[in-house]
Each structure stands twice: as C-alpha cells, then as structure tokens.
Amino acid sequence: MAASGRERAYQFLKDSYLSDPERQGGFINEQEVASLIGVSRTPIREALLLLSAEDLVQLIPKRGAYVAPMSGRELSELMEMRGMVERHAAEQALRRGAAPVGPMEDALRHQEELTVPEEARTFIDWDHRFHSALVASTGNDMLIKFYDGLRARQVRAGMVALFSTQDRYASVLDEHTVILDALRSGDEAAAAAAIDSHLDATLKVLLES
CATH class of the missing domain: 1.20.120.530 (GntR ligand-binding domain-like)
Structure with a gap:
C-alpha cells in the first residue's frame, strides 16, 4: 500500500529536512516542502502536528513551525x-x-x-x-x-x-x-x-x- 501524503511528509521532514544543519534555527516553508515531495500543504501541516507532539518542531501561532536548535x-x-x-x-x-x-x-x-x-x-x-x-x-x-x-x-x-x-x-x-x-x-x-x-x-x- 502506498504511503499517504501525511506519511510521506512526516518521513521526509523527520529523516531529511530536520537533520540539515542549515535548517536549525529557522521556520519551515510549508510550500517549499510540499513542492519537494509533490503533495498539498494539508499533509504538511498534519505531519508538523505529529512532529510537534514529538518535540521535534515548535508550532508558533502566526509564524509556523520552528526548527529549534537542540539545547x-x-x-x-x-x-x-x-x-x-x-x-x-x-x-x-x-x-x-x-x-x-x-x-x-x-x-x-x-x-x-x-x-x-x-x-x-x-x-x-x-x-x-x-x-x-x-x-x-x-x-x-x-x-x-x-x-x-x-x-x-x-x-x-x-x-x-x-x-x-x-x-x-x-x-x-x-x-x-x-x-x-x-x-x-x-x-x-x-x-x-x-x-x-x-x-x-x-x-x-x-x-x-
């Protein structure tokens, strides 16, 4: 069974995007990620909710998902x-x-x-x-x-x-x-x-x- 858009977004963000040193200390561009993996922004947002629950990103109102450097x-x-x-x-x-x-x-x-x-x-x-x-x-x-x-x-x-x-x-x-x-x-x-x-x-x- 093919992975859903949310699953694809979750795996991409967790395994690739968040591990990039250049992404530390910045906000995630939802449209950029959506374009990279070929999905709409909705699965991206769903994936970000999952990552937030794991404390891997911080969801900041009116700003988006922030990739905080590890303390x-x-x-x-x-x-x-x-x-x-x-x-x-x-x-x-x-x-x-x-x-x-x-x-x-x-x-x-x-x-x-x-x-x-x-x-x-x-x-x-x-x-x-x-x-x-x-x-x-x-x-x-x-x-x-x-x-x-x-x-x-x-x-x-x-x-x-x-x-x-x-x-x-x-x-x-x-x-x-x-x-x-x-x-x-x-x-x-x-x-x-x-x-x-x-x-x-x-x-x-x-x-x-």
Missing part, C-alpha cells in the same frame, strides 16, 4: 540515554558471545569510503547503523524500539557535529574502531569505556559549536 540539556540527555542503552547492549552481547562485529565492521567500512561534506548524510546514516547493530544484538524488541525512537535526534546531532569541526569525520572513524576492538577482545570494561569516550567526544563538539 545543551537536550544533547546531554540524548547522549546519556544512548550511553545507557549501548553499554547495556555491549555487556549483554559479550556475555552471550554474540557481539555483532560483522555488521558493525560493515558499517564502518561504508563510512570509511565516504567523503564529507558531500556525503555527510550517508555517513551519519551508516553511523546510526553501526550503533543500532549493537543494540539490535540484544534481541530485546522493546529496547530496540526505544533506541530507534532516538534516531531522528541522533541523526540531527550527528550532522551538526560533523559540520562543527573539520576533524570530526576522522575522529568518528577512530572512535568506532576502538569500540570494535573492545568488542573483538571480549573486554566489557573496555567496550563501555570506548562507548562513553565516543559519546563524550560527540557531546563536547556539539556543546562547543
């Missing part, structure tokens, strides 16, 4: 939540001898083949796949769904971080390699430390941007 508190809470989930996932995977090294290596290889800024969005998509592969290895459907609910903010924060400093691209690759090395060695403490270091580095870049 320091929101960024800190996002990294804290990610850390809790990812450390738990690493611990569970290692204790079961089921660390998803293969899928994570594949995601890292794809990242290494990309260039920034030309392919920044694809780089961040593979970044999410790298981390979500670890979470998926738990087999805990509720945890996986919860983590996936952070995706829009994770992608948005990742894009901003990538454009905030020239060396972030290389740093992400190095940090992912350290996480993989810890998982390969079966060292729970090292894996937790590598995850924390990676998220702390990302947060530092974001707070300084």
Whole structure:
C-alpha cells in the first residue's frame, strides 16, 4: 500500500529536512516542502502536528513551525540515554558471545569510503547503523524500539557535529574502531569505556559549536 501524503511528509521532514544543519534555527516553508515531495500543504501541516507532539518542531501561532536548535540539556540527555542503552547492549552481547562485529565492521567500512561534506548524510546514516547493530544484538524488541525512537535526534546531532569541526569525520572513524576492538577482545570494561569516550567526544563538539 502506498504511503499517504501525511506519511510521506512526516518521513521526509523527520529523516531529511530536520537533520540539515542549515535548517536549525529557522521556520519551515510549508510550500517549499510540499513542492519537494509533490503533495498539498494539508499533509504538511498534519505531519508538523505529529512532529510537534514529538518535540521535534515548535508550532508558533502566526509564524509556523520552528526548527529549534537542540539545547545543551537536550544533547546531554540524548547522549546519556544512548550511553545507557549501548553499554547495556555491549555487556549483554559479550556475555552471550554474540557481539555483532560483522555488521558493525560493515558499517564502518561504508563510512570509511565516504567523503564529507558531500556525503555527510550517508555517513551519519551508516553511523546510526553501526550503533543500532549493537543494540539490535540484544534481541530485546522493546529496547530496540526505544533506541530507534532516538534516531531522528541522533541523526540531527550527528550532522551538526560533523559540520562543527573539520576533524570530526576522522575522529568518528577512530572512535568506532576502538569500540570494535573492545568488542573483538571480549573486554566489557573496555567496550563501555570506548562507548562513553565516543559519546563524550560527540557531546563536547556539539556543546562547543
């Protein structure tokens, strides 16, 4: 069954439009979005109501939908939540001898083949796949769904971080390699430390941007 206009608008705004660093701090042009995806403005407005309920946009009377930059508190809470989930996932995977090294290596290889800024969005998509592969290895459907609910903010924060400093691209690759090395060695403490270091580095870049 084909997606409805509202669904198409919702996915486009959430997955593409809102993750663009240039959109942060501005209002959404409903007609522009409608033209981009080939729908009327009504589905756009319906989609914006859904995004507002998720606190991804702010609806301001007589002004429209505002894309507020993520606050320091929101960024800190996002990294804290990610850390809790990812450390738990690493611990569970290692204790079961089921660390998803293969899928994570594949995601890292794809990242290494990309260039920034030309392919920044694809780089961040593979970044999410790298981390979500670890979470998926738990087999805990509720945890996986919860983590996936952070995706829009994770992608948005990742894009901003990538454009905030020239060396972030290389740093992400190095940090992912350290996480993989810890998982390969079966060292729970090292894996937790590598995850924390990676998220702390990302947060530092974001707070300084």
